[in-house]
Amino acid sequence: MARRPAKPRGDGPLLDIRDLRIEATSYPPGEAPRIVTIVDGVSLTLERGKVLGLIGESGAGKSTIGLSSMGYGRGGVRITGGEVRLNGRDIMKNRASGFRALRGREVCYVAQSAAAAFNPAHKLMDQVVEAAVRHGTLRRAEAEKRAVALFRKLSLPNPETIGERFPHQVSGGQLQRVMTAMALCSEPDLIVFDEPTTALDVTTQIDVLAAIKDAIRDTGVAALYITHDLAVVAQVADQIMVLRHGKLVEWGDTRQIIKEPRQEYTNALVSVHEIQHPEKAPTGTPVLSVKNVTASYGGGRVKVLKNVSVDLCAGQTLAVVGESGSGKSTLARAITGLLPPEDGSVTFVGRTLAPRLRDRTKTDLRELQMIYQMADVAMNPRQTVGTIIGRPIEFYFGIKGQERDRRVAELLEKIEMGKGFIDRYPAELSGGQKQRVCIARALAANPKLIICDEVTSALDPLVANGILKLLLGLQAEEGVAYLFITHDLATVKSIADSIAVMLRGEVVRYGPKSRVLTPPFDDYTDLLLRSVPEMEIGWLEGAISGRRMASAGN
């Protein structure tokens, strides 16, 4: 393959970042604009063909560092200090044309949300070969041949023809692999993977992860792998760098970081998820009893729930587990009355609930609350925290004015947030705080049951851990029952009393936690359990070879 303009290639490490400093201007409420430091004095080196994992919570600066390797600052972010040496030269001395020559040829980027990163109006193949063809690395025909070979290597179905499809015609996991192929197509020296599997189901994540790992090994490309999930990065990285608040916490071999962390913060990351939750035995009549519920979209054409029956006792937690499309969120919609079931009944505190939302009494509505996955769209961005939490108090109990404000303050106390938040808007809160406010809004109604729809899956592990502890604490205090919808089995272990595993609209396994999580497993539960990343080197290979069925999203 004739490579026309030769790529610069120096001796020494491929990427050498020294004392990187990245800043942005922020506009805090009521104050003069000030400059915030996002990344402060971080240095790293990366040898050819090696993988460095960058790990940390949101706001740790890991994506910003990743993008700095291609000289890019996202959203007004400026690289103000230090050197970024790629292939032996300082790329920050480049002009615009120099950056253009570099991006997509020496360094490629794989984004978190492939669905948002692909242009929906162009076929996949056109987008995959674009960089290689535009840089003159390959001719169109050569590039397509290489793309097909990469599709095959990434075990995509129909590698010859998948390039003819549009982005919406393939699944999320496939799209993420196509994006990896796109990054590999122009034979770069370095690929920046920015949380490539975070948005995927666990069962799909494992396939994508394996595909990425194989592709890195076979092509000898170096990679920066950015994620907040230590167990994931342990599978692919040679070295791991832990970041916090834009500063380096710890940098070492993968084995050393996960087995012998030297810093307290790394230790907290490694040992997260270990909440001990003794299972409560089912007692008395259930607070919620779902009997033979069948529901469908499109007037009966698409059956999404088939004959689902579950019970939930007062003050306990039922976890509903499954992949996307398994019907677990639809079950919540059927219970709340947003999607009236076609058949079957929902009994709540001894009353049979009307199938439709609008036929339900105010008490039914009040005692059954819901918390959403995306806290930032679950709150009206134009209402203050005081209004958001105060409205249910006003609406259900008719309490107004000072008494309402006092209750709001009490609730803020309960969710471990101070009084100062009452006048804030949702945009002024962090992700964890937003979810806490949503919890307070649900609690304000004094409910008997709260449906939690993937409440922790959009959060950083440590923050999610805090939310789970808060939920468990509130359950002990208020005796509220949770219907906990999730795809994350690790979360389930730490919160559930009983578990229902769902697949394609049916409950395939249901019972107390201890029984559901004890072998022998059915194939699907086995797949789910095996797909939860473990913080063990070599876990990935074992999990892939040991499973008995392929994941649905593959």
Place this chain on the structure above:
Amino acid sequence: MPDLKRIPLGAWFGLILCAIFLFAAIFAPLVAPHGMGEIVGDVWAPASAQYPFGTDNLGRDLLSRMIYGARTTILIAALATALSFILGSVLGFMAAVAGGWFDTVSSRVVDLLMAIPTLIFALVVLSVLPTTVVTLILVMGILDSTRVFRLARAVAVDINVMDYVEAAKLRGEGTGWIIFREILPNALSPLISELGLRFIYAVLFLSALSFLGLGVQPPEADWGGMVKENKDGIVFGIPAALIPAAAIALLAISVNLVADWVLNRTSDLKGGRGNG
């Protein structure tokens, strides 16, 4: 309240001009040097210290008529815009939230109204009905509300599927709360930018109607009518018709500058507290 120092230059310009126009409109009898219909001098007298803009085709003071004209023009345009916004946005939001037959019927009626060219429709209606200020406002307001309906419905359909609206519905909130407390605050930015535009369209529409003789009737002064009265002078090089025309343009620009600024502030999600 907005920090006065942070108002951009363009907004200042627009605000000051709007204030002048409004002041002139509200206090017209006090500000105007002469009466509205009072013949004070020669026909089409040139500008002088006594008549800053000269006189019109009947020898009336142009400045005084401009000031009284501002009153009529702005009042009718403002009321028509207010009517179109209240009607259009409430119906549009309701169509989006309620859906079903209400949405279908109201959307088709709006389509039907929009299919007929507005000016011709207004001409037909106004030639049948007696031309009073009230009919003018009603006709202009209802015809304009179709545009607002379209916009409001489109915006509200997007907002209606957000989780926070679903949360409000699950709480058992009525349509009123959902429309005015959940949807309206989030639909405000596109509506406000449209408000400025619609007001200007109303001014232009009214001027066009008056120019065609179906709007404000003489001897009442209004800018469009004044262009019509003085248009014959243009042939003789007399600028009397251009002055009300320029006033229309200036009002259009200044209102839009203010609307832009308001839009900037309302699109901020931190209550206007942190906007660079």
